[in-house]
Amino acid sequence: MLAKTFVPHEVEEAIYARWENSGAFAADPASGKKPFTIMIPPPNVTGSLHMGHALTFTLQDVLIRWRRMQGRDALWQPGTDHAGIATQMVVERLLAAEGLSREQLGREAFLARVWQWKEQSGGEITRQLRRLGASLDWRRERFTLDPGLSAAVRRVFVTLAREGLIYRARRLVNWDPKLKTAISDLEVENREVKGHLWFIRYPLAGEAGRFIEVATTRPETMLGDVAIAVHPEDARYRALIGREAILPLVGRRIPVIADPFVDREKGTGAVKITPAHDFNDFAAADRYDQAHGTPLPRPSVIDREGRITLAELAGLSRDGEAAAWFDADFLASLEGMERFAARAAIVARLEERGLLVKVEDHLHTVPHGDRSGVPIEPLLTWQWFADAKVLAAPAEAAVREGRTRFVPQMWENTFFAWMRDIQPWCISRQLWWGHRIPAWYGPDGQVFVAESEEEARALARTAYGEEVALRQDEDVLDTWFSSALWPFSTLGWPDETPELARYYPTDVLVTGFDIIFFWVARMMMMGLHFMKDVPFRDVYIHGLVRDERGQKMSKTKGNVIDPLAIIEEFGADALRFTICAAAGPGRDIKLSRARIESQRPFITKLWNAARFCEMNGIRGETAPPAAASHPLSLWILAAAGRAIAAANAALEAYRFDEYALACHHFLWDVFCDWFLEFLKSPLTREAPEAAELRRVAGYVLGVVLRLLHPVIPFVTENLWGHFGFGAEGTLIRAPWPEPAAPAGAEAAYGAVEGVIRLIGEIRSVRAALNVPPAARPTLRILPGADAEGGFLGMIGTLEEQILRLAQLGTIERVQPGAALPGVRLELGGVAFGLDVAGLIDVAAETGRLRESARKLAREAEKLADKLARPDFRARAPAEVVAETEARLADLRREQQAIETSLVQLAALAG
């Protein structure tokens, strides 16, 4: 016997273990089945399950389970990425608690420590994904630092380097002074901050007492100024172009240059140029250098920890007049000072010297490191870059040609926009945890890129003609570099494995729009370059999970909902069903406890429907009875067929919400509300058709379980085993249902739907007229000339059901011409009289009828007007005209019926 209530946490873990241990999640490369593959976007090894994960993995699991049941060889590839910065930060924090730094420990020992952490605490999320029910093929779990995946990284790096698509260069990069590493453009977050605009006077050379005034948001960088730029057509400054100003404090002469990119409206229209600490200034210096013979210097005045450094100013010239503005002692005092402290010191000093004109409040965007949260310092450093532009072109073409399809399609725009303006990708990181860059340097700095040290040594021997000492590059690669290879590195590449041949390209990538660039774009680039084919056919982009007010969930805001707590309380199925039902196309999902609570009863409903079946001797049937002929059998089989078709159409289109809705509607509004209710009378009295109806019910219950299994796998699996549809834990492998449509099913469907409408009408009348619940009035039936035969017959067949569900005493057929006392109804060409004389308030009923007569009249008038317009008849399609006419005719009939009823009521009253 099924328990009175379903208690998810009592069964979920056992069911999951059974699936996992029985190999139900395992892909089978040797099978003859058509593969269906999804690569999990590997979560961060330091991560733990949050609602965003719950969303993305629920949707992926729905797709995987559905396709697996359809008989596909499903591969859902699990794993985690090594998350260079995040993991290093975690372990450094642990060390700090012991009073240690990674530098004290040394690289080798530190890495050993990280591995130790990874083995013990890493990958917590893979355990949590099991709680969610995710049917990942765990035996194939990968980690981006696995030997195989690392070999793939080296192969890709070396290949691209030899093709000239990876190169080393000294460039301005986004430097994170807290983490002391370069980061890519994508890891920079532009935040709007309230800052200031400082207006500073720079003395003009050769004209004592005259100045040029500049405005800046970063006065501390003035130490590294090499020019002042004005717009070439700015009348205020035209005369100054080509002359020189004096950089105060530093005491250097710098030119006033013209650059059309200067915004004349902003500040004073004159800007200081600091090429070593600003991307725009760097570009301006480049432009200047190309137009002039003598290049501008590019002194760095801030170091890797964000402190002032004066070393690079030392070599720069300083002559007599400028030297007068040289502030030697003050300058020396800045050495090693933190950049924001230096800002304050410099502003104060400028003010003392009468060079600070004013300070204005200023709202501007400042780049911050997305991990560290500190302002980025643009810094000139040696880094490795990937030529993203060249790699992007085939990826862009693949989407343009439809070889990879975005769902919803609008995300293509985002993808194209980024691809069009793509910048060189800085792939080196000044970290220890990650793939060490496979490049070695000779004594003279010559670089040897190779997959192994031996290979590099061989290259060096050839180059130098002798054995020399080599030093490997200290840096590691961006984590996303290895993630970009995931769709093929996990399948064994660069080896030509059977898996690689079979599962690449994958079918669909499911992810959020926030990582289209990190993931989708980079996997496309690498996949196309190395596999010569796209990594996935479809990219399904879902929204972000937000709280009930539409705010992003974050720990600092304290508005996070912990999926594990929800699973503990309501069960994984309730969470999954809520998510699935809420996953409309291209929208963020507002999630709250209340929302999950409101969907949970659906699980309970399924449970109780199953209990009803069990109590009534219904057993699991995997096939519909071959000779099913009772109209209720035919009707429910037809309805199930519609539900199956709706679910398939929804899932094919990635419409998870419609899939959930179709299942919900079929189970609740059709199977429970009508089918099971219809069954009560014949089963209770053991009618002749009871045996057939039991078998059909057992079969349709199985259809429901199979249809719902992808989204609510635990409760369905539990019931599957309980009813003996198959062995315990085998629903996951059961065949996806096919519509079963015996002869006559559609006709029966229409007739039974008519009976359902009739019962609904009677219930409405009863409620509207306050007929006492215990009253059992008589229903009289008077078939009209155009009565639908099937419907009329069905009223006879389902008489006991109608009596029960409409709470009637008897049903009588009357002869034409007979009166129909009471309330008159008109349906399917049949007139019905509900004899409620004496049970109702005649005046109230008269009022009700008049009101509905008014409504009908309004509607009929609208349709009549429409039909009266010649344009409508001439231009609208014939079927629309016919439909409108039919609707009007229906309305007229209803109006007639009400008129008749009113006359009868008047007689009753009189």
Added chain:
RNA sequence: GGGCGGUUAGCUCAGCGGUAGAGCAUCUCGCUUACACCGAGGGGGUCGGCGGUUCGAAUCCGUCACCGCCCA
């Protein structure tokens, strides 16, 4: 400043050229032998504003407003 998305019942959202829908909430009635996490019935919307296209617009086009996101 440029781009994208949104604005439909009290709330959350479908619908995207031919009768305005769902879930939740609300109101009335009901412990009818699966389920009160239930059953039955009801109320509630000039589909953000304006203009246009069309026989017909929530749906297509233009424009404005407000909200959100991305990029400068």
